[in-house]
Amino acid sequence: MHANTLREHSESLRKREYSSVELTRHFLDRIHRASDLNAFITITDEIALEQASESDRLLSSGVAGRLTGIPIAHKDLFCTRGVLTTCGSRILHNFKSPYDATVVDKLNAEGMITLGKTNMDEFAMGSSCETSYFGTVANPWDKARVPGGSSGGSASAVAARLVPVASATDTGGSIRQPAAFCGLTGIKPSYGRVSRYGMIAFASSLDQGGILATSAEDAAMVLQAMSGFDPRDSTSLQLETPDYCSILDHSITGKTIGLPKEFFDDGVDCEVAAIVQQSVMQLESMGAKTIDVELPNSRAAIPCYYVLAPAEASSNLSRFDGVRYGYRTGHYDDLVDMYEKTRAEGFGEEVQRRIMIGTYVLSSGYYDAYYIKAQKLRRLIADDFSRAFEKCDFILGPTTPATAFVLGEKNDDPVAMYLNDIFTNSANLAGLPAMSLPAGFDSRGLPVGLHLIGRYLDESTLLNAAHQFQRETDWHRRIPAEYQ
Amino acid sequence: MAIPEKPIIMSLTPTEIRHIAKLARLRMEDHQARSCATQLSRILELIEQMNRIDTSDIEPMSHPQDTALRLREDKVTATDQTEAYLEIAPASENGLYLVPRVIE
Numbered sequence: 001m002h003a004n005t006l007r008e009h010s011e012s013l014r015k016r017e018y019s020s021v022e023l024t025r026h027f028l029d030r031i032h033r034a035s036d037l038n039a040f041i042t043i044t045d046e047i048a049l050e051q052a053s054e055s056d057r058l059l060s061s062g063v064a065g066r067l068t069g070i071p072i073a074h075k076d077l078f079c080t081r082g083v084l085t086t087c088g089s090r091i092l093h094n095f096k097s098p099y100d101a102t103v104v105d106k107l108n109a110e111g112m113i114t115l116g117k118t119n120m121d122e123f124a125m126g127s128s129c130e131t132s133y134f135g136t137v138a139n140p141w142d143k144a145r146v147p148g149g150s151s152g153g154s155a156s157a158v159a160a161r162l163v164p165v166a167s168a169t170d171t172g173g174s175i176r177q178p179a180a181f182c183g184l185t186g187i188k189p190s191y192g193r194v195s196r197y198g199m200i201a202f203a204s205s206l207d208q209g210g211i212l213a214t215s216a217e218d219a220a221m222v223l224q225a226m227s228g229f230d231p232r233d234s235t236s237l238q239l240e241t242p243d244y245c246s247i248l249d250h251s252i253t254g255k256t257i258g259l260p261k262e263f264f265d266d267g268v269d270c271e272v273a274a275i276v277q278q279s280v281m282q283l284e285s286m287g288a289k290t291i292d293v294e295l296p297n298s299r300a301a302i303p304c305y306y307v308l309a310p311a312e313a314s315s316n317l318s319r320f321d322g323v324r325y326g327y328r329t330g331h332y333d334d335l336v337d338m339y340e341k342t343r344a345e346g347f348g349e350e351v352q353r354r355i356m357i358g359t360y361v362l363s364s365g366y367y368d369a370y371y372i373k374a375q376k377l378r379r380l381i382a383d384d385f386s387r388a389f390e391k392c393d394f395i396l397g398p399t400t401p402a403t404a405f406v407l408g409e410k411n412d413d414p415v416a417m418y419l420n421d422i423f424t425n426s427a428n429l430a431g432l433p434a435m436s437l438p439a440g441f442d443s444r445g446l447p448v449g450l451h452l453i454g455r456y457l458d459e460s461t462l463l464n465a466a467h468q469f470q471r472e473t474d475w476h477r478r479i480p481a482e483y484q
Numbered sequence: 485m486a487i488p489e490k491p492i493i494m495s496l497t498p499t500e501i502r503h504i505a506k507l508a509r510l511r512m513e514d515h516q517a518r519s520c521a522t523q524l525s526r527i528l529e530l531i532e533q534m535n536r537i538d539t540s541d542i543e544p545m546s547h548p549q550d551t552a553l554r555l556r557e558d559k560v561t562a563t564d565q566t567e568a569y570l571e572i573a574p575a576s577e578n579g580l581y582l583v584p585r586v587i588e
Contacts, residue, residue, distance in 0.1 A: 098568040191548040205547055234553045303533045314508060321509070323581050328574035335584045336509070344511035352510055356501070356520065357527055359508040373534050375544030380537065382545060414523060415530050431548025456549055 001026050002161040003479060006070055006218040009164065013059055013069045020059065020069030024052040024113050027071045031115060031162045034483070037138045039147075039157040041076045042084045043116040055111045067225055068111030073166040075154050076117040077124060078104050078209075079198035083114075087200045088122040088132040088150075091346030092326045101198025102230045103167055103209050110225045115163050119153030122348045123317065124174055124202045126150050127420035128410065131350045136407055139182060140480040141446055145404040148178030148420075154212045155182040160483040165213045165222050169199060171206045172305055173399075173424025176436035179212055180399035180449020183438045185466060185476055186212045187219050190457045191431035192237035194223075195230030203312035204235070206305075206428040215476050216437065216466035220244040223459065239457070247460045248467040253287030255465065256392040260295040263397030263423055263451075275440040275448045276398045279469070283396075286468060293388040293395065297380040301426040304381065306418055307361050307374035308429070313351075314358025320346065353414060382430040389455050394462055397423055399436040399449030423451055433459040437466045438475035447475070495525035 001023065004012070012018055028045055048071065055069035074080060077087045079097035086092045100108065108114070121131040129137040129152030139147040140160040147156040151168035155178035158166050168175045170188035179186030187210050194209035201207060209226065213219040227241040259280070264273060280290060322328035322342030329341035347355070361370035388395060400420060410417045427434035432453055439450035450469075454462040470476050496504075498517035501524065505512035512520065547553075566579055575582035 096572060098565060098572065192551065231556065234556075235551075236554075237551075238554070297537060300534060300537050303531045306527065307531055307534070318509070322574060323583055324569070325572045326574075332584060335586055338584055339509045340511035343509055347510075352508075353520070353523060353527075355508050355510065356504050356524060357531075360496075360504050360524070361531075363504070363507060370531065370534075372544050373539060375546055376539035376542040377534055377537060379542055379545035380539065382548070415526050418527075418530065429548070431551075 002030060002164070003484070004164070005215060006067070006164060006221050009070050010066045014064065016059070020052040020055040020113060021049060023069065024048050024071055024115070027115055027163055031157070034160050034162055036143070037140060037156050037160060038135050039119055039137055039153045039160070039162060040073070040116045041086055041088070041119050041134045041153070044083055044114055047083070048113050048115050051113045055113065058111055065110050067107070067221065069113065071113040071115045071163055072107060072222070073115050073118050073154060073157055073163040074104060075120055075151050075166065075168050077120065077169060077200040078167055079200070080104055080114065080117065084117065085200070086134065087124070088120040088134060089347065089351070090133040090327055091320045091343070093133060095326050097198070099198060102195035102232060103226045104198065106226050106228070107222070118151070118157055118166055121150035121152065122351050123200070123313070124150035124169060124171055125313070125350050125354055127173070127177055127417055128405070129153065130407065130411060131348055133348060139404050140483055141183065142404065142444070145406055145446070146181065148181035148404065150174040151212060152178050155179060155184055158182070158184055158212050158214060159480065161479060165211060165218055167209065167226070168212045169207060169209050170428065171202050171309060172428055173421040175210045175212060176399050176424050176434060176449065176451060177420055179436040180447065181404040183447030183475065183478060184212050184214060185216050185219050185435065185437045186210065187223060187435040187459065187462065188427065188433065189223060189227065189459050190433045192235050193227045193241070193459070195228070195233045195236050197230055197232040201316040203309040204316060205312060206309060208428070215470055216463050217245070217248055219435070220248060220463045220467070242460050244460060244463050247464045250464050251287060252283065252465050252468045255288045255461070257283060257288050257290045258293035258388050258392030258395040259290055260293050260298065260388065260395060260397060262295050262298045267401050267422070268398055269402040271442040272398050272402060272448050275442070276450060279439040279450050280396065282472060283465070283469060286472060291391055293391055295384045295388060295426070297377065297384050298426055300377045301381055301429060302418060302422055304374045304377040305421065305425040305429060306357070307370050308378065310354040310358035311362050311371055312358070314355045314362065317351070317355055322346070350414070378429050381426050385430050385432060385453070394455070394465060395453040397451050399423060399451035403442050403444070403446035403448060427453050432456055433462055435462050435466060437469065438478070440475055496521045496528070
């Protein structure tokens with residue numbers, strides 16, 4: 001049952017081959033049995049079973065939508081009313097949100113079943129899930145390795161088929177890098193497509209919600225349901241959501257794929273590079289053309305990102321002060337003492353490091369040299385993409401320079417950890433849609449991710465190309481042996 | 485005075501670290517300041533690579549795709565949620581958040 005696609009679940013539920021309650025119990029049972037992955041912070045058995053019975057009523061009365069009765073898990077930075085929303089942090093370890101995020105709201109309205117909240121790097125700052133206050137998450141393909149981050153709990157859970165699909169967020173690669181490390185299909189839509197209301201903010205000009213799934217078709221179905229204008233988010237775009245599912249079957253003959261030489265340099269592991277090359281040949285055999293493009297400023301993306309993201313984070317995270325919600329230190333002398341101790345005890349090391357960097361680059365005397373400089377580079381990076389898209393329909397490369405690394409390997413070196421985002425964060429800086437899909441496995445049996453970046457607002461072309469690729473390949477159907 | 489594009493400081497001292505921590509409202513003990521200085525200096529070295537690219541005459545981009553933030557009508561739409569919000573506060577009384585005494 002757990003290897004089915006969403007479309008198969010949808011059909012089986014409608015034909016009453018199994019009920020939503022049966023499906024929900026099946027997945028909850030798998031979650032409890034796989035507790036060693038530590039993919040979940042909270043499991044919402046009771047709520048899930050209540051939602052499932054309600055969905056079963058809708059299904060039998062014939063008023064159900066195509067996602068009704070299908071389970072999902074939410075990354076623990078989407079607010080869920082009355083349920084813990086921790087953001088992987090001690091400072092929110094006891095926070096029960098008084099309201100639902102719009103994404104949660106929309107998927108509840110579709111009749112999806114919330115199985116729980118997934119583990120993540122604290123405040124989404126990390127590429128390994130090792131910064132969570134709730135412990136590290138294991139990669140189901142090799143439990144000694146990281147699942148990637150920051151949406152590592154969502155990725156680990158979907159890869160082990162503990163849940164068919166999970167929400168996630170991406171500020172610099174937090175959907176795509178874990179998708180690559182766990183052999184999943186993940187999409188970060190264009191900035192503004194998915195409402196950020198109730199999505200705990202990290203870097204507001206970069207954050208975007210999206211989805212981790214096992215196929216492009218599944219991703220398209222859920223993305224469709226979670227996208228759309230939300231008056232409660234001032235960055236939400238007032239646009240109709242395209243019908244992502246209707247374009248999946250289009251041929252990709254004649255589509256032009258841009259290959260930036262900057263994404264194929266010698267920093268890429270040779271097995272990863274070879275697998276990506278094979279994928280390019282696969283797409284060519286399906287009628288796509290390739291062309292070389294240039295993204296000459298892409299080397300500036302990492303330094304630029306590590307100014308802008310911490311700067312925005314230091315501002316966003318100033319709201320955690322021990323006054324209105326979350327953790328407050330036990331002993332304090334005065335207000336400032338309370339703030340300082342609460343934040344030093346409540347935030348983990350990496351989060352404090354980023355707050356410090358952000359505070360520094362925004363501080364008097366350094367603002368122009370760092371923050372404005374980074375914003376100028378951001379424009380150069382975005383302009384590079386605009387020029388490349390004059391020649392191609394989407395850009396392709398590896399999602400990450402290497403496959404999943406061993407837990408603890410990059411813990412002592414923040415800079416080495418930051419380089420995980422080297423191919424992914426430029427899409428966030430430019431606000432472009434991007435996705436990762438499975439392209440093969442290296443000699444250790446670890447998944448390799450293929451990265452596609454599309455034109456602004458053109459998620460359709462990416463999902464179409466990914467779906468067509470998945471009709472010809474079966475990498476996305478592989479399940480880690482222990483979880484089959 | 486115009487600030488030159490080139491940052492002035494590449495490595496941070498423990499004293500500077502303590503100053504930044506104060507601005508960020510983070511308690512930083514002296515023994516932490518030293519290792520923090522080393523780590524942050526390494527990150528600043530990475531950030532410093534920005535200066536390899538000339539950006540004179542480039543307009544800063546503050547928002548992806550230069551989209552403007554949408555404004556809404558100045559109208560009250562939220563309902564009174566006082567109770568729900570105070571219920572999750574670390575300390576509250578009579579509809580107010582409690583904090584240590586600020587004015588003697």
